[in-house]
Structure formats: C-alpha cells, structure tokens
Amino acid sequence: MSAILAIICGILIIAGDQLTKYLVTVMMEQNEVITVIPGILNLNRIIPNSGAAFGIFAGKTWFLITITCIIMVICVCMLVRKTFQSKWMFWSLMLVLSGGIGNLIDRIFRGGNVIDFLEFGFIDFPVFNVADCAVCVGAFMIVVYFVMDFVKDYKRNKHISKMATDFQEAENKDGN
Numbered sequence: 778m779s780a781i782l783a784i785i786c787g788i789l790i791i792a793g794d795q796l797t798k799y800l801v802t803v804m805m806e807q808n809e810v811i812t813v814i815p816g817i818l819n820l821n822r823i824i825p826n827s828g829a830a831f832g833i834f835a836g837k838t839w840f841l842i843t844i845t846c847i848i849m850v851i852c853v854c855m856l857v858r859k860t861f862q863s864k865w866m867f868w869s870l871m872l873v874l875s876g877g878i879g880n881l882i883d884r885i886f887r888g889g890n891v892i893d894f895l896e897f898g899f900i901d902f903p904v905f906n907v908a909d910c911a912v913c914v915g916a917f918m919i920v921v922y923f924v925m926d927f928v929k930d931y932k933r934n935k936h937i938s939k940m941a942t943d944f945q946e947a948e949n950k951d952g953n
Contacts, residue, residue, distance in 0.1 A: 779864065787875040794879035794907035798892040805894075816898045823904050825890030830903060838889030842881065849877045866922050872915025879908030 805811065805822040812819050828835030852874040854860075856867065883891040893904040 779867070783868065783871045787871050787878075790872070790875040790907065790911050791879050791882070794876070794911070795882060797894070797907055798883065801894040802892060810896075812898070814898075819896040819898050820894050821896040821904050822894055825887060826893050826904075827890050830909070832903070836889075838884060841889075842884050845877050845881050845884070849874055849881070852877070863922060865918060869915045869918035869922060872911045872918065874915075876908040876911030876913075876915065879906070879911065883908075 801820065801822050805820065807822055807824065810819050810821045826832065826835075827838065829841055834841055852870045856870055856874070861867070880891050891906065891908075893906050893909070895906060895910075896902075896904045
C-alpha cells in the first residue's frame, strides 16, 4: 500500500514541478519578480539554469544527465531490492527520485536547462524549483537516517561493551 502511495506522491511532485515551471515560463517575463510573501518568498524568473546547484557544472548537460541517471538507478535499485526496512529511507529515496525526474525532464526537453523560480527573500540563496526542494529534502532525510543509524549502533555497541566488561568483572570476582 505504501508503494502505491509513494508512486502517487512521486507523480504529484513531478507533475507539480513541471506545472509550476510551465506556468512561470508562460506567465512571467524574463527577470520578472513577483513577491509572494514579502521578505520571505518571491517568484523570480531567472534565465534558465544550465548547471547544477549554485551554477556549478554550467553547460555540462551530458555530465549532469549522466549523474542524475546514475543516482536515479541507485534509488530505484534500493527501492526494488528493499535493501532497508525503514519507511523513512523509503520516502527519502522517493523524494530524491521524484525531484531527479523533474529536473531530468527539463534537461532533456529544455535544451539542457532547468527552470528555477523560487527565491528566498530573507537570505542570499540560489533560485530553485519544486524538484530541487524534493531532492534536497530527500537527501537531508537520508543524512538524518544515517546519523540516527550511526548513533543507534554506537549506543548498542557501547551497551554491549559495558555488558561484557560487567560480565568479566563479575567472573573475576567469582574466580578469586
């Protein structure tokens, strides 16, 4: 059931991403800024982005398409093989996959460019889009998953080590 829900959510993210990009391109002029929430959020139709985050790898369309496809194949393999039992990781991968598909569609069908239009008004941060949000939230969730897993393993190993030390001490007392 959660797989069906995840597929539906993934489709909604991709559709929402593509719809918002379409609306921005047909309803806004280049470099037009519309304030949505004053001081917090603007719609800013910047020139299409041929690079990745912060403009890195600008013009390297085939490299970006290749990296995106590799990451998406890894996500799909992890989802299909169920290499984890965590619903948190499941949803994290679905977000990364959905966002990756959204931006991949742009790169393939918009001449290697991605349409970015969401802008924070309160910090100097690159303009982004719905797909970027999905990828970033999913990636952040994956990092949180691994940090929590590391902490859990650390606590378990510390507990096991303490039990072994207590057992050894008890055995030494009985032996003397």
